[in-house]
Amino acid sequence: MSENQKKILEMLANKKISVDEAFQLLSVLKTEASAPESTAEAGTTVKPKPKYLRVTVQPSSGHEHDDYAERVNVRVPMSLIRSGIKFTSLLPPEARDKVTGALHDKGIDFDMRNLKPEDIETIIEALNDLEVDVVSSNEVVKVFVES
């Protein structure tokens, strides 16, 4: 406990300040104490590399014991995704054109021919921030990255 915190509690004990005032003062002290640490952390913290892509499907609350309730828990190593993307380079040009065309039809303007190894790393790094939560009446689907 710091000196300032002791002083605040003493003032509260001596009824010089109210409980609300003491709470506010303690909150301010706490904020001041944590602020320099968080800024220092923000400057130095490096996000850990994503290791696994996780996909989970759980029945929503109230449906856990239903007969049709299914649970899915998939953990895919990022290296497997990386290798899988590299595998696309082996696709014959005709097949690649078909995939690109199909994506274009769906409104996704993405040409697989332009995919370079450095792009793959960027995609993998960007996945670090991925978090998808889909909640329906029966199921909860979560897609996230585990470091």
Place this chain on the structure above:
Amino acid sequence: MKRPPMLMRVQIHGEKRRFLIWLPLFLLLPLALLLLIILLPLILVAIIILRLRGRGSHLPPVIRASFGVLCSVRGIKTAFDVLCSMPGLRVDVSNRNERIYVYVI
């Protein structure tokens, strides 16, 4: 350095039967490699035929054949990369009565 997976655990729990197997991939991979070496001439012939009949038929056969082998070697390398990336893969699908669990170590 990447290493190929050592073991694969496959577990199937059904209403009537239960099944659990540890596949020793470190024993199966040399067999697969041996099979690949045996089949390599056939693969080579298939690639040559496909190249002759398909795209790039204006090129000399030697270049086409070399290109075909190069392609297949690259393909084998990429497939091996995928295989080496599999450790850690876990798939667990279950419902009230059944469960399928696959884990690669």
